[in-house]
Amino acid sequence: MKLDDSGDAVEIRGLSLDEVTRAVRLLFAAERLQDQFEDYADTAVLMSMAEVKMPLVRSERAAATARTARLRQSLLRDREAWMTFTDLAALRDLKESSIRTWVTRKRDAGELFTVRADSHVVVPVLQLTSAGQLRTEIAALVSELSVAGVDGWSTWAWLTSPSEWLSGEVPAEVASVNPARAVRAARRQAAAIREGVEAHHRLIEHAALGRTSPDQ
Structure with missing residues (x-):
């Protein structure tokens, strides 16, 4: 060669x-x-x-990866920030199997997200009411991100971190007082993610097409 x-x-x-x-x-x-x-x-x-x-991890992503790891640890360290299926079943006075079915249905519909912590799947509490039902203003944000293919950990991180689309305010907090503004921010975040994915795909396609050597 x-x-x-x-x-x-x-x-x-x-x-x-x-x-x-x-x-x-x-x-x-x-x-x-x-x-x-x-x-x-x-x-x-x-x-x-x-x-x-x-x-x-590529060198240019090392710092971002470290920040993400610290954020995950911080979110999991706060035991009141998430619930297991058992916790949610007790709160709603339902069988755990019923809660699992409800969570799966809502997650598949893009209205709710879960994350895996060790060997357990947990439900971040910020998307639930005190009675264990979905908060519609948070579900609207989750839905926008879900359509763009954002995973549970990334969704949780975005909802709880300052956003450039909200002048540094936190999406989950903004959603409580101005749901429409938070939804617009989620749409912009989702659009930015899709643009990045599409650009990456175009790069792959361009590389795959390549250029045939004149002597071939």
Whole structure:
């Protein structure tokens, strides 16, 4: 294999277009795993990355990853910030199986989110009323983020952190006093996420198409 770098493009000789395409796709797949390895990375992939000394987290994401980890620890440390299915069943005086069904239905509808803490799935309390029912103003925000494919941990982090779309105010707090403003912020956040995903997909497609060498 021979590489010729002309500045604007790289010409690869000795490999077929299919081989180059698969290699590029594998590279981007590995980078996506770097972003999501905590929840999605497969043990075999991690071992392969370790063998070639490929870091789990790219250097430019290390600080953000550390901040996310600290935020998760902070949210879980506050035992009043979340409920187990057992807690919620006791609050609503229902069977745990009924609560599991209700949570699953609401989560599938994009109205509620859950997170996994160790081996347990928990329900963040900020989206529930004191009686254990859904807070409609929070559900509206969750719905906007859910459509954009935002996971539970990222949703919880966004709801409880200062937002650039709200001049540094916290979305969950704004939703209590001005639901419409909070929804607009959630839509802008979701749109920004979708734009980022679409840009990434376009980059992958462009790389996959590649350029056929004139001598091939």
